[in-house]
Amino acid sequence: MSSTSVPRWLTPLAALLGVFAGAAVIVLLPASTLFVSAPTQAELAAASGATGERWACPMMDFIGQKAGDCPVCGMKMTKVTAGELTAEQRRRMGVATTVIGTGPAVATVHAYGTVRYDDRTAQVVIPRVAGRVVKRHPAALHPGTIVAAGSPVIDLYSPEVFTAQSELAAALRLPDGHSLHALTERFMRWNLLPVATAILQGGAPVDTITLTTPFAGIVTAAGDSAEGMAPGRLPQVGHEIRADTPLLRLVEPRSFMVVVHVPEARAHWLRPGQPVQLSSDDRGPLPDVATSISWVSPELNAEIRAREIHLHLSDPAQRLLAGSLVHARIQVSLTADELGLPGASTPVAAPPTASSHSAPLSATLVPKSAVLSTGIRHVAWKVSSRQVDGRVSFVLAPLALGPRLESPTGEDAYVVRAGLQPGDEVATQGAFLIDSQSQLAGSPSLLFPVGAVAAPHQH
Numbered sequence: 001m002s003s004t005s006v007p008r009w010l011t012p013l014a015a016l017l018g019v020f021a022g023a024a025v026i027v028l029l030p031a032s033t034l035f036v037s038a039p040t041q042a043e044l045a046a047a048s049g050a051t052g053e054r055w056a057c058p059m060m061d062f063i064g065q066k067a068g069d070c071p072v073c074g075m076k077m078t079k080v081t082a083g084e085l086t087a088e089q090r091r092r093m094g095v096a097t098t099v100i101g102t103g104p105a106v107a108t109v110h111a112y113g114t115v116r117y118d119d120r121t122a123q124v125v126i127p128r129v130a131g132r133v134v135k136r137h138p139a140a141l142h143p144g145t146i147v148a149a150g151s152p153v154i155d156l157y158s159p160e161v162f163t164a165q166s167e168l169a170a171a172l173r174l175p176d177g178h179s180l181h182a183l184t185e186r187f188m189r190w191n192l193l194p195v196a197t198a199i200l201q202g203g204a205p206v207d208t209i210t211l212t213t214p215f216a217g218i219v220t221a222a223g224d225s226a227e228g229m230a231p232g233r234l235p236q237v238g239h240e241i242r243a244d245t246p247l248l249r250l251v252e253p254r255s256f257m258v259v260v261h262v263p264e265a266r267a268h269w270l271r272p273g274q275p276v277q278l279s280s281d282d283r284g285p286l287p288d289v290a291t292s293i294s295w296v297s298p299e300l301n302a303e304i305r306a307r308e309i310h311l312h313l314s315d316p317a318q319r320l321l322a323g324s325l326v327h328a329r330i331q332v333s334l335t336a337d338e339l340g341l342p343g344a345s346t347p348v349a350a351p352p353t354a355s356s357h358s359a360p361l362s363a364t365l366v367p368k369s370a371v372l373s374t375g376i377r378h379v380a381w382k383v384s385s386r387q388v389d390g391r392v393s394f395v396l397a398p399l400a401l402g403p404r405l406e407s408p409t410g411e412d413a414y415v416v417r418a419g420l421q422p423g424d425e426v427a428t429q430g431a432f433l434i435d436s437q438s439q440l441a442g443s444p445s446l447l448f449p450v451g452a453v454a455a456p457h458q459h
Helices: 010-028 041-047 087-093 159-173 177-189 193-200 264-269 431-440
Strands: 054-056 078-080 096-099 101-104 106-117 123-125 131-136 152-157 208-212 217-221 248-251 255-263 275-280 291-301 306-314 325-333 362-367 378-386 392-405 413-418 425-429
Touching: 106 264, 106 306, 106 392, 131 159, 159 177, 159 193, 177 193, 255 264, 255 325, 264 306, 275 306, 362 392, 362 425, 378 431, 392 431, 425 431
Parallel strands: none
Antiparallel strands: 054 078, 096 425, 101 362, 106 255, 106 325, 123 248, 131 152, 152 208, 217 248, 255 306, 275 291, 275 325, 291 306, 362 413, 378 392, 378 425, 392 413
16 A cells, blocks of 8 residues: 555545535625625615606616616616607608598498399299199209290199080080180189180190290299198109199399398498499409398397398399309498487487488598507597607597598598597507507506506516
């Protein structure tokens, strides 16, 4: 064993002594040497003195009311000024303004509806005799078939008609004018005068007759259920047909009715007679299809919260089909009651019509781009003064808004009930940046109507 070797038991003892020595040094050093102390409440209060100015730390979220260094991180704080912008600041922020004016209070109601055939043109082919279907002609083959008046529908085997022909042939051989006249009238009531004429001209009785349609139009379906037939189904070979049972339903092929549902929020603006502009998804605008509101439902649909209106129209160009989805745009001149303007009269007892308010009212309008909104609270930033050096001061203007009016150019506007007057100048671009600057400075803003008091930053 060498004389310079260290006993093994001394190694852990030396390490333990080193740990104790390091801990003693840390304990004896002052706290300011190791840690940056958090600002005290007194320091924070001194940094937020009541000077009426707001200073923000560019690094931390501390906002004070006096110049100096940030008590949190030590960086130099910058002054925050709300509502006043230089020409350079406006250029960088993209601020643009416009002067408030007046305009006609004409709103646009958008709604969608489905095209269907106009039931007012419906005609029903009804056989006056009973029998069994033995043949179907094109009019009875498919819905959507266009038929002319006098076109055959079905061939019907009818013992009743065969017996009546035999009686007519016997009366013709006898000098009995009264019976002959009575039997001929029976065929006329059955709409089978050609069958009687054939007998009077010497023809032999037949047990199968052809039923024709006295109307022209497009076939939709059977008008009602018949024995052996499902409701709305066209007659089939072998079916027994009873007398006076609807056989076929026809409508005018280019006359339509559109059922439109208008959302509840604008349902009370609708009146019969208001013109409607239509367009379809596949054919685009239909400017030559003239129509207006013909009927307004007196109640709301509780399931979809909408009001139903009916439009009747004709489409000679054959662009619309039954079942097509169309977009309806209705221009509505609003009344003082609907605008909610001060001094508006109470609604009249009788329902208004489109001619009740021919000249639209004039209202104060603010561009939609100038309005900041939470959904409940609405504000705009109004120019309060302009300085010769180019500085512009803005002031917050709380708004009471009416309906939103659509513009063909896309520059929609709101009716102003209170908060702005014609001639006021408001920010239409950069308004959100102005509001953010005001919020940062603790001044009144969209979210803080009376200003925000910045809470000291705590670590």
